[in-house]
Amino acid sequence: MRYYVIAGEASGDLHASNLIRELVKLDRDAVVRGFGGDLMEKAGMQLVKHYREMAFMGFIPVLMNIRTIQRNMKICEQDLRNFNPDVLILVDYPGFNLRMAEFAKSKGIRTYYYISPKIWAWKQSRIEKIRAFVDEMFTILPFETDFYNQHGYPVHYVGNPVLDALLAGPQKMSFIQFCKENQLTGKPVIALLPGSRLQEIRSLLPRMLRAASAFDTHQLIITAAPNIEEKVYTELTADYDVTLVRGKTYDVLQQAEVAVLASGTVSLEAGIIGCPQIVGYIMAGGIVTEVLGHMIIKVKWASLVNLILGREAVKELLQMDYTVEKIRDELNRIIHDRNYREQITKSYEELRQKLGAPGASQRAASLMIRMLRNEV
Numbered sequence: 001m002r003y004y005v006i007a008g009e010a011s012g013d014l015h016a017s018n019l020i021r022e023l024v025k026l027d028r029d030a031v032v033r034g035f036g037g038d039l040m041e042k043a044g045m046q047l048v049k050h051y052r053e054m055a056f057m058g059f060i061p062v063l064m065n066i067r068t069i070q071r072n073m074k075i076c077e078q079d080l081r082n083f084n085p086d087v088l089i090l091v092d093y094p095g096f097n098l099r100m101a102e103f104a105k106s107k108g109i110r111t112y113y114y115i116s117p118k119i120w121a122w123k124q125s126r127i128e129k130i131r132a133f134v135d136e137m138f139t140i141l142p143f144e145t146d147f148y149n150q151h152g153y154p155v156h157y158v159g160n161p162v163l164d165a166l167l168a169g170p171q172k173m174s175f176i177q178f179c180k181e182n183q184l185t186g187k188p189v190i191a192l193l194p195g196s197r198l199q200e201i202r203s204l205l206p207r208m209l210r211a212a213s214a215f216d217t218h219q220l221i222i223t224a225a226p227n228i229e230e231k232v233y234t235e236l237t238a239d240y241d242v243t244l245v246r247g248k249t250y251d252v253l254q255q256a257e258v259a260v261l262a263s264g265t266v267s268l269e270a271g272i273i274g275c276p277q278i279v280g281y282i283m284a285g286g287i288v289t290e291v292l293g294h295m296i297i298k299v300k301w302a303s304l305v306n307l308i309l310g311r312e313a314v315k316e317l318l319q320m321d322y323t324v325e326k327i328r329d330e331l332n333r334i335i336h337d338r339n340y341r342e343q344i345t346k347s348y349e350e351l352r353q354k355l356g357a358p359g360a361s362q363r364a365a366s367l368m369i370r371m372l373r374n375e376v
Contacts, residue, residue, distance in 0.1 A: 001027055001372055004085035004109075005034035005045060006076070006100060008054045008093030010196035010225055011265035012115065013037030015140075015161040015361070016091045018168070019114060020045050022365035033083050035076060036091075038226060048079050052227035054096065069096065077103050084109075087372055090134075091115050094126060101133035112368055114138045116155075120147040127151050136371060138364050141308060142354055156367060159360035162268050167358050169250040178255045182245055187219040188257040190331065191275070192242075193249070195262035196225035201232065203282045204322075208260045209240050211327035215335065218257065223249045258334045260327060267314070268304040271351050276344045278330045279303040280317045305347070308354055313347035 003023060007016040017039035024030045024044045033046040035054065041047040054072055073096065080088065080103065088104045090097040094117030104111045113134045119126040120143070130137065130153065137155040139145055148155045179186060190212045194205040205222070212220050224233055224246040233244050245252055249266070253259060253275045261267060263281040270277045281302060301307050305314050315330045317323070333340055370376045 001030060001087070001369075002083065002085040003030060003032045003034075003087055003089060004080060004083055005032060005036060005040065005089045005091065006093065006097055007034075007036040007040065007091040008051050008096055010037065010051070010227065012091040012093060013039045013051060014165055014265075015115060016040050016089075017043040017045075018161055018164050018361040019089070019091075019365055022361045023369065026365055026369050033079070033085070034089075035072075049075065050227070054093075072096070073099055076100055080104065080109065081107065086110065087112055087368070089114055089368070092117055094119070094123075098126060098129050098133065102129065105133045110135050110372070112136045112138065112371075114364055114368075115140055115161075116144050116148075120144060127153065136368075138367070140360060141304070143307065143310075156364075158364040158367065159357065160268070160355045161360040161364075162265065162272060163355060163358035164361045166250065166269065166272055170248075172254045173251070175255055178251060182221075182243060182248075184221070184243060185219050187217065189252070189255055190215060190218045190220050191252045191256035191259040191261075192220060192222045193252075193259055193261035193266050194222070195264065195266075196227065198228060198232065200262055200281070201225070201228060202236070204262055204280060205233075205236050207322060207324050207327060208280075209237065209242070210324045211331060212260060213240055214328055215331060218335075219243065221245055221252050221256070223252050258331060260331070263302045263316070263318070265304070268308075271305040271314070271348050272355070274345055274348050276334045276341055277305075277314050278317065278327060278334070279305075279314055280322045280327065282319055282322050305351060308351055309347060313351070314344060 005016050007013050013036050016036055020032050020040055020043040032044055035049045037051045087110045090101060090113045092115045101111045111134050116137060116139050139155045139157050140160045145155055145157045192208045194201045194208060220242040222233060222242055222244050224244050253270050253273045256275050259270050259275050259277045261277055261279060263279050267279050302316050302318055303314055306312050317326050
């Protein structure tokens with residue numbers, strides 16, 4: 001069968017690549033094409049456009065790049081016409097993907113959504129577009145199933161693919177070996193993970209650095225996003241003693257005493273690995289964006305760890321709360337308060353239990369193929 005897959009950012013590239021790998025295993029005649037990243041291409045997809053040309057987030061960046069976004073949509077529509085897939089598989093990235101779902105519906109192309117847009121957090125009205133244009137939804141978070149049930153839209157919960165990615169990733173090495181391989185000192189590690197988009201790195205990383213550099217008993221490691229040029233990090237870290245590591249996010253989280261990270265999938269990854277974390281985020285627009293956010297965002301927390309557990313298990317510093325002083329205070333508490341650290345790690349045990357067993361990618365691929373073959 002012919003599969004067209006669209007993912008618009010690094011985490012989508014990772015999880016879509018695992019799904020593609022399973023689709024190709026289960027369907028020997030599979031031909032996969034789409035928009036995404038290096039991992040999807042490596043898994044067997046014909047890459048039409050890389051997500052680094054698509055990763056715009058926040059009101060202002062989207063407005064500033066609206067022509068590029070519209071051009072990408074036109075390219076995708078034409079490519080869908082030419083390829084004529086048996087199914088379009090969308091991975092998160094709702095602004096773009098829901099437009100493609102509508103287009104596919106108009107052309108009679110079956111559409112599956114893998115990894116739901118976060119409509120439970122904001123823009124809940126998008127449920128109507130999903131109901132109208134998406135044939136099947138495959139969810140990866142337990143509370144998403146409840147949300148869709150409340151809106152009378154049945155979904156398929158397949159488990160969380162982060163568990164698959166972690167199992168497929170590197171086994172934890174000794175700290176001595178880790179330091180040797182990455183030319184590090186023997187000091188404990190503070191990991192800084194400022195995201196995968198250029199605008200979030202530029203807004204988050206400077207405050208991370210100023211806060212974490214106060215702890216001279218520790219060494220700082222920044223995980224570099226695969227789509228971001230090294231000079232971006234070099235310019236931002238010129239005044240600091242840091243080590244930049246690329247392609248080793250799980251290694252770094254396994255070894256770090258604490259991580260300061262951008263809200264997103266990496267928060268869940270850190271939780272499953274067991275690394276205490278501080279979650280932060282700033283969207284362009286300052287106080288205006290914060291006021292608007294309070295008006296339209298429908299959930300109490302931003303991090304997936306807190307959302308899944310239904311309480312603040314890890315600290316969130318968002319918008320105006322994302323200050324050097326508050327980051328530094330939380331770092332100090334995690335590093336020096338043993339009881340507080342244990343409280344966080346115990347929450348992680350509950351998190352892993354709620355997510356269930358690994359195998360989401362295989363379950364999703366198998367169910368998709370059986371549905372396409374009308375076997376279920």
